[in-house]
Amino acid sequence: MSFNISRRSFLQTASAAFAFSALGAYGVDLVQRPRRVGLIGAGWYGKSDLFRLIQVAPVDVVAVCDPDRNMLSAAATLIGQRQKSGKVPPTYTDYRKLLKEHQPEIVLIGSPDHWHALQMNAAVAAGADVYVQKPISADVIEGEAMVAAARKHQRVVQVGTQRKSTPHLIDVKKQVIEAGLLGNIGHVEMCCYFHMRANGNPPVTPVPDFFDYDLWTGPAPLRPYDGLPHKRWWRTFMEYGNGILGDMCVHMFDTTRWMLNLGWPKRISSTGGILMDKTGKSNISDTQTATFEYDQFNCVWQHRSWGAPNDPDYPWALFIYGDKGTLKASTMRADFIPLDKAAKPLHFDCFFEREKYPEDLTEKDIELNAAPATRRHMLDFLAAIENRGRPVADIEAGHISTASCILANVALKLGRGLVYDPRQRVVMGDAEATQLLRRPYRAPWQHPEA
Numbered sequence: 001m002s003f004n005i006s007r008r009s010f011l012q013t014a015s016a017a018f019a020f021s022a023l024g025a026y027g028v029d030l031v032q033r034p035r036r037v038g039l040i041g042a043g044w045y046g047k048s049d050l051f052r053l054i055q056v057a058p059v060d061v062v063a064v065c066d067p068d069r070n071m072l073s074a075a076a077t078l079i080g081q082r083q084k085s086g087k088v089p090p091t092y093t094d095y096r097k098l099l100k101e102h103q104p105e106i107v108l109i110g111s112p113d114h115w116h117a118l119q120m121n122a123a124v125a126a127g128a129d130v131y132v133q134k135p136i137s138a139d140v141i142e143g144e145a146m147v148a149a150a151r152k153h154q155r156v157v158q159v160g161t162q163r164k165s166t167p168h169l170i171d172v173k174k175q176v177i178e179a180g181l182l183g184n185i186g187h188v189e190m191c192c193y194f195h196m197r198a199n200g201n202p203p204v205t206p207v208p209d210f211f212d213y214d215l216w217t218g219p220a221p222l223r224p225y226d227g228l229p230h231k232r233w234w235r236t237f238m239e240y241g242n243g244i245l246g247d248m249c250v251h252m253f254d255t256t257r258w259m260l261n262l263g264w265p266k267r268i269s270s271t272g273g274i275l276m277d278k279t280g281k282s283n284i285s286d287t288q289t290a291t292f293e294y295d296q297f298n299c300v301w302q303h304r305s306w307g308a309p310n311d312p313d314y315p316w317a318l319f320i321y322g323d324k325g326t327l328k329a330s331t332m333r334a335d336f337i338p339l340d341k342a343a344k345p346l347h348f349d350c351f352f353e354r355e356k357y358p359e360d361l362t363e364k365d366i367e368l369n370a371a372p373a374t375r376r377h378m379l380d381f382l383a384a385i386e387n388r389g390r391p392v393a394d395i396e397a398g399h400i401s402t403a404s405c406i407l408a409n410v411a412l413k414l415g416r417g418l419v420y421d422p423r424q425r426v427v428m429g430d431a432e433a434t435q436l437l438r439r440p441y442r443a444p445w446q447h448p449e450a
Helices: 008-013 016-026 044-056 069-082 095-102 113-125 140-152 167-177 213-217 243-260 358-362 371-387 395-414 431-435
Strands: 035-040 059-065 106-109 129-132 157-159 185-192 267-273 287-293 298-304 316-322 325-330 333-338 346-349
Touching: 035 044, 035 095, 035 113, 044 059, 044 069, 044 106, 044 371, 059 069, 059 095, 095 113, 106 113, 113 129, 113 140, 129 371, 140 395, 157 371, 157 395, 167 243, 167 325, 167 333, 167 346, 167 371, 185 243, 243 287, 243 298, 243 316, 243 395, 267 395, 287 395, 395 431
Parallel strands: 035 059, 035 106, 106 129, 129 157, 185 298
Antiparallel strands: 185 316, 267 287, 287 298, 316 325, 325 333, 333 346
16 A cells, blocks of 8 residues: 555654654554665765654665765765764765675665666665655656666655655645536646756866766766766756756646646746856756646746745745635745635644654754755655655656656757657657657766667
8 A cells, every 4th residue: 555644743743753753553563673774975964864764763774875075075974974873884985786795675865866766776686675856757768777787676765855755735635626616617826936057167177086077977968077976066057957947846736736636737838048147158948837638727837046035925935816816835934824804814824843752953054945845755765665666756756746846957959849648758749859758878887778
């Protein structure tokens, strides 16, 4: 069976240890022995995901991998401080060697987007269950291959779209969407107005000896080295990901699909480009609108990495419009605004756990609002491993959300709408677009389809 942690009263009162053991009350008997865990990608979010797992389950981090040896060493030291055993895990620069020598039961993948497909496929082939960050892939066919690999090897794969495990959004889904308070839904808007597009013209410099830039680049094009790509710089290039759509739209679109039970869009189109900041190296759009069409309504995304948000309380959010009211929802809050003035508005606040997990307050770069959701996402992942079911953010759902965003970028590039057929793996009536479903890989790396 599939396990969905959705009882807020339970979530808010259980300690980490109790939460882990109490899952047995839901028909899942969780193994209490430490699980052998490997981390691939020891940067910001890779460590964050691992630390949330350590907080809710007994684990033995058997190895850590990253092509930046300085980052790797620092991460291993932190892990030794955080895990119960105090053991500092061995380190690797090549994930293939980690998988071969340690055969972890669980692998967390926090590497840049262009690596997700090869690393997830290798991990499930090695017998591991996987938690992979979003977006799951850098091209559509990679995502198809990832779903196929997870199913072939019968492994649980949870995607880091943790909005599905966010307490106040779970409440919104139940109390507003499922309760029918919106009435007939006719339109959805999603947005991100964060000034998050890195830009600039750093000079080309020698690669430092602690960083294996060729390995970090892997199957992507080898750009001239102009500084460490970590955290924000790599996200500004389409060579490694899919821009702000791949980074931020995937969260809100995935949440919308989950709340409204939507599958593949029937048609995807997009407009925009680099309209404001053309001075630097960044090649991702600073302004973009994408439309995901369904029979009942359209879901429309907009981002601007400049200017002010339309609603200052909801700069990264989704808005669902029904004939009985409007729902505004973000990672920080949600509001239901009824059309009937006599009806009661509903407000939902983000749930924090500062008192329960005081170590959160000293963790560098932690997203405090996301930590409770990620802990619940990890518990859901562990429960799915125990019952060999599908987690709440299963790889197939992650693929649909990711591929839809990628297709929007393809539509922007070609200047026309696209209809994707996931059974045939083609864009209907468009051979040029179909060719763009698969990116060329840099030798000697081979695309997973091959």
